[in-house]
Amino acid sequence: MNLALRIYLRMAQAFPHEFKLLYGTDVMQLGEDVVEEIAKQRGVAGLIRLIADIAIRVPLEYLSEMRRDMRYAVRALIKSPGFALVGIVSLGLGMGVTTSVFSRTWAQMFRGLPAVANSQDLVMPQNPVSYYYTEQYRAQKGLFVGVAAFQTGVPFNVAFQSNGNAKPQRVFGQLVSPEYFSVLGVKPQRGRVLNPEMDKPGDAPVVVITDRFWRNRLNSSPDALGQTLRLNGQPATIVGITPKDFKGAMPIAPTELFVPVTVPAALAPELANDVLHKRDAKQFLALMRLAAGVTIESAEAGLDTVTRHLDEQDLSNPKRNDKGRRVTLLAGGTVLPIPRALKPVVIAFVAVLTGLVLTIACMNLANMLLARGAARRKELAIRLAVGASRFRLIRQMMSEGVLIAMLGGVAGFGLAYWLSILSSQIKLPQAVPEEIDNAMDWHALVFTFALAIMCGIGFSLVPALQATKADVAPTLKEGAAIQLRGYRRFGMRNLLVVGQVAGSLMLLLMTGFLVMGINKMSNIQTKFDPTRMYLLSIDPVRDGYSPEKAQALFEKLPERLKGVGAVRSIALAAEAPFSIVGRTAQLSAAKDSRDPSKKLKLVAKETVGAGYFATLSEPMLAGREFSEADQRIEILADGSKAVGLPIVLNESAARGLFGNGNAVGQRVTEDKQSYDVVGVVGDLKNGVPDDDQPASVMYLPLTRRDFASPPAGGMTIMVRSDAGIDALGGVRREIASIDPNLAVFDVRTLAEYLQTSRAFMRLALDMYGGIGLFGLVLAAIGLAGVTAYAVARRRKEIGIRMALGARKVQVLGLVLREGAALVTVGTALGFLGAMALVKMLSALTSVFSDAFNLSTNDPRLVVGAPLLLAALAMLACYIPARRSMKIDPVKALRQE
């Protein structure tokens, strides 16, 4: 009983201060009075009930107090809508950007694949491997419970049997080994998925479709199972439908079909040339599920050893004795598998950038709250004097901050949502369309909420502590004009201003560097009007052409199209010009290949047809460009050619390999393949630079092999036409007259193509630029607020000075000097900070160093940004400082 009473009394102490003042003694008294009686009547259960009652009431009292604080805060905000608006907007922007970046990073790098079991156990090597290797990997039972191979972004021309007349549709899918679904742990929604027992080479071709294909293209038909589709002209039977959200591994490219690798090459040209059995046909991505207890590190080490052994067995592999790591494993169960080493870099960059934005926004609000707190000193002093606890007042002031932050959080979440919709609408003009699911989930909501509370507490704690620190007596006596101690030296407000200026300059410089760098990288200039060039794609092999028939078509097509009116020139290419080229090669000048200092050069590979450069109005600097004769070159079955394949180098590549000597007529090698340089062309900007030499490109001729198995985007036909005449209709008619069943897709002008290809970059630019400007505006607002406050606070001093004969300009100078000192210190610190950050980020990864290298020397930024910021800051000081000139000394002095 005594114990119960002691607990009860101790808990009564925990009531909020105000409640305790009013009812504390009563509650304790009553407890003492009744405890004996309760123990007698109800025993231990009664005592427990007594304690439970108070244990519930204490937090309830706190809650009701918080509710009151919130109501009070709402009223306070309604009374000063300007303050509330600035706070909500600035925090909303800050949190919106942060949430958007967080949610995208989360969705791409950490969220597990939809409909996949235990996606954290999935790994995949960074580089493509041959099918043969994946079969060897499968034998490593100690490391993996399952290994699958797949190719993603594989186009199929799909014709529906029920609807014979309709044009075939171009659908992207994956070519997968039969183990694929068991490795992913995906069960079918209907029918069956592929599995190694049932899907063997030589069986009648089957296909598994996604829920999306079933809904959109088969109208959710109940008899879809067993139906036969024509894929690239060959029949295949639908045996199963995957679950609703399943999008396959690496769902960056839209995937609607899963075709087993056991189908004949006629159905999937990707399987031609016996790639399944060739050791060096590195055309597949491997996907493994780790065995229980195996870490990704140990799997990587084990796989590295296995791969080394496999490489060493292959005597024709020139790299078989290379040292260094061969396999890097990525988290295969995420949308965008990136190397593990890169993850902290990406996270650090994102954290630094968004952290800066949020810090500036918070500092700004802290500053405004400080000013408000100072204006309310008298009110607070009175409340302290009549018995309010300091803790209570701090909580009340902070609830105002938290409320602003919450409203800002709501605005921010809305902004982030809008950004995610915006970015999902952007389509990159790639051969295989990209489709990244940036949809926000509850993680983002929790994140924003936590962020809001953190920000709210972060920026309102210090002002609340400051405001309630006042000694009651002098504040009441002197009123609001009391001097804050140490204001002139290192007062909190001065630190905030310096921090804010420094932070926003850092942000401005960083984003500026990125913007200019990206802009320079993506600046594409054509030598002619890009609206006068049409790009069309055809893919005859997937329309059911045999390789021979396709070759014949491409032989006669350019001649036929040149005959169309208004067509000035025409060329074929494997990719649209100025596209982002993924394939690279390590070239060396053959002559000194024995030389240890042999010149190796990483170049991008593009495959182009006859007349390509003439069609782009790009003159040859030396030698010749490809002719129709080059397009007839036969490549041997092992991918080589008896004589060297002719290639064209661009200027950068030629200079890199041969210095200033003549490149034409020289021989270069890539692995065991050798090429003869027949021409050198000027550097065409192609968008994305490589690490060391941004624009080195080798151009390979289109050959009969390319015509027999065109790339995933089909073959691109470039048509230059005369101004003012629409050549497109004629071209389309001509193609239809050759074969009405030939599907023509991805039709657009070069201008349209370039515009969409830059849309993504532009979004990034707008975003970074927006963040930088946003920081600038915030800093200006903050500074204006501080100066206005300083002027108001020094009315009396200024009044005395003016009464003693100070001129208006002198007074203005006095006020501005203080601001200028703060701005100068902040600018210097910010400049140093930005440079340090640039160094740090550049050291971490080449992605940043490329962008930074192109721009950190730009005087427009290095000099311009600090000047712009300083000028804006001084303007922000000047406007409120002007008010100091209007102070009437008589009034100012009488006021006290």
Place this chain on the structure above:
Amino acid sequence: MPKIDPQSFLPLKTQWFHIMLTLAGGEQHGYGIMQEVLERSAGKVRLWPATLYGSIKRLMEAGLIAESDERPAPELDDARRRYYRLTNFGRRVLEAESDRLQELVHAIRVKRAMVSQ
């Protein structure tokens, strides 16, 4: 006294109703309220101390009860305790609640009469 419609407090929370009902008979202190409610309900309703004072605080804030300045006769007065009384507004709310309860009881009776016929 705030100009609030007494109806807006209905139905009254159980504890509020018991406290107000007790105070309808005259001012009383916390312990007295607790005892009277206990007796009136034959031991079924016990207002636990913390809940009692939490309710008193809210009743005071709502203006339904007030602290009483009058003290009872000196020989009955317990100097340590604070006394509470029903305000006029509180009385109106209590009456509105009794009306509501009566109507309920009436409705039940009518129903029962219909069923038994």
